[in-house]
Amino acid sequence: MTVFVYLREIEGQTYTGEVKEKEKAKKQYQKAVSTGQTAGLVKASGRKMEKFTVSVNIAANSNVTFILTHEELLQRKLGQYEIMTRVKPKQLVQHFEIVADIYEPQGIAFLEAYGTFISNELLPLVEKTVSDKKAHISFCPTLDQQRKCLGCEGTLIDGDFFIKYDVNRAETIGDIQIVNGYFVHFFAPSDLPRVPKNVVFVIDRSGSMSGIKMKQTKEAMLAILNDLAEDDYFGIVLFDSSISTWKESLTKATKENVSKAQQFIQGITVSGTTNINDAVMKAVDMIMKGKRDKKVPERSVSMVILMTDGMPNSGESSVPQIQENVLLAMGGNMTLFCLGFGDDVDYSFLDVMSRQNKGLARRIYEGSDATVQLQGFYEEVASPLLSEVDLRYPDNLVNSLTTSHYKQLFNGSEIVVAGRLTDYSLDNFLVEDFIIKGQASAQEWDILYPEQEYIFGDYTERLWAYLTIQELLSKRSTGTAEEKGNATAQALEMSLQYSFVTPLTSMVVTKPETDEEPEGHFVPQLMSNAWTHSRISPTNFVDGDPHFMIELPEQEDALCFNIDDRPGTIFNLVRDQLAGILVNGQTIGDKKVAPDGKVNTYFGRFGIVHQGLGVRLEVTTHDITVQVSTLTHSDFAVTKDRSLTVTLRDSVRFVVILHKVWKQHPYHQDYLGFYTLDSHLLSPSVHGLLGQFYHGVQFEVKDMRPGEVPEKPDATMLVKGQELTVTRGWQRDFRWDVKNGENIPCWFIHSNGNGLIDGNHTDYIMSGLFKTV
Structure with a gap:
């Protein structure tokens, strides 16, 4: 989760950013810039809430300090949480500090901190102090320690700084935090057996995939095929303007079959245009045939992984029609994951199509590590533990739930559900009829969470609001016209209420036209030591x-x-x-x-x-x-x-x-x-x-x-x-x-x-x- 609270110090005065509807914020910023005033604008880049663009205008002869704070819900992947800070100052920094303080009520299981740019000389400067529930990490090189060489102006600080850790997990079905009438449930069960999977890899071999893209795809596929478990079933579909397969039906991932598939991958050549529709349809047919013929395990998870770099321009080329065809064909029986290569791919098309089918899309950035990106994504979805995960809570105690049904849970990941309690003073409740399918047998638990573990401030409420806004934004691209309109209105209302920078809102900060406030005017003060609420609330x-x-x-x-x-x-x-x-x-x-x-x-x-x-x-x-x-x-x-x-x-x-x-x-x-x-x-x-x-x-x-x-x-x-x-x-x-x-x-x-x-x-x-x- 990324949310900005944006402050600046101008000539000794502190001014707080205000979240407004996107166009209103833009006009306010442009008006300030046109008159030469100092101003700042933070806006979401694209259709999601994870990337932001910051625009700054500084008035002549001004001394300004910008302070940018963000909140983030860390996503658990491959059994750990990751905090990555991109550090590319491109110059020596007089006072350089990376400092992190971590508090986890469940206790910290492990923690590591490193930087891609950190040499053996800089390694001792990464300091870690870890106790049961707290950790302190710091990296504070002096000016001379940053230099590439003695007396030169070049800097060694150029790369990414990572902090990775996980928390202790008791043998229960999760951790529930209740604060101020809102709850959040973190569900990441341990020691569960993996579920066999049926996976079809759909690989774009059109002309645009020539060169380094296909080379890296082949390298990644060779490694991915090696990681298949012997109780998995898999298939390979290649497409340009035409469709071809390695085998016509799903094949068990024995060592012999994997070796033959790797030889097939090595022989892929590129040419032609891009027929995505027919390629995905072929993959769906292979999985459905495997189920009908009872060739695959009854309790297994099915998925299609599409890899492409282009727009559909052969066969069915209408994006909405392709999305509708795929949605009807999959029918909720499998999950679609889409990997888009480079900047030319129609990522929004892949993103919507994958979310319609309970999956996700990932952009694979061109570069030397594209192979690693592909393998990393596959590792996240390689080991399904549960399917059709349904988290149920007492109807008379809980309302306004975020999504509580998930198609599957993968090893090392985590499901997060938040909601509002009908009884504001409640500090415990029963998780009822907790049903999970996809194991040897369905199981039910009744778990009572009697203790409230403290989460700072109103974090649980804001987390609930963030997840709700995410779901509303998703409906803007996957629902009917009426659903899209309602979802947009609700998402805008909540974004303004909770001061979230979203695709519908931006945060703007400008200096008032006069320093002399009229009588009765209220000058905002900091609401807490941690961060400032910046909101448009009814007066x-x-x-x-x-x-x-x-x-x-x-x-x-x-x-x-x-x-x-x-x-x-x-x-x-x-x-x-x-x-x-x-x-x-x-x-x-x-x-x-x-x-x-x-x-x-x-x-x-x-x-x-x-x-x-x-x-x-x-x-x-x-x-x-x-x-x-x-x-x-x-x-x-x-x-x-x-x-x-x-x-x-x-x-x-x-x-x-x-x-x-x-x-x-x-x-x-x-x-x-x-x-x-x-x-x-x-x-x-x-x-x-x-x-x-x-x-x-x-x-x-x-x-x-x-x-x-x-x-x-x-x-x-x-x-x-x-x-x-x-x-x-x-x-x-x-x-x-x-x-x-x-x-x-x-x-x-x-x-x-x-x-x-x-x-x-x-x-x-x-x-x-x-x-x-």
């Missing part, structure tokens, strides 16, 4: 008479409603029992009733509680009282007597704005506005007049029509299973301009928000400022 607030505003950036719209009740009424705005957070507000009225007889009410007093920190904060138009406090200066800030920023550690961030009214005004008096700036770490069970909307609300507006006021049309809103008549209007947002405010368009829900809020507004009336009832 919900209550201000004025009292006007409630629910901003929904993912729908590019807002909802609003008023609450009318007598002065002195205390309402619950935010309540999160799991996070221990409570915000109540008490209304005040005008000094006296105006001539028109209308009684205006506003919020004049707020009570804020954080049980975990032992904080009880009371804010009025005159005073700020902290009754019990462990707040630090970074948790608490007052700006120019007009706004109060309250940061309750990593939980939530509020701003209370004081509206001053002319003291001689005959009716009105000072009042307060309450704004939520960051609430994403609150639990899904958060509620209150504002809190219930912190995790968004879905609505649809239709049938727009003229309203009582020409510039305020009416419409019908579908929300929470109801149809409401709503009116287009606006409310003032005073976050950035305390004096004048900014008009924010919104759909106004009448009658104290009935139909939008849960229940009735009177359900939120509290008996005291710090009470929950």
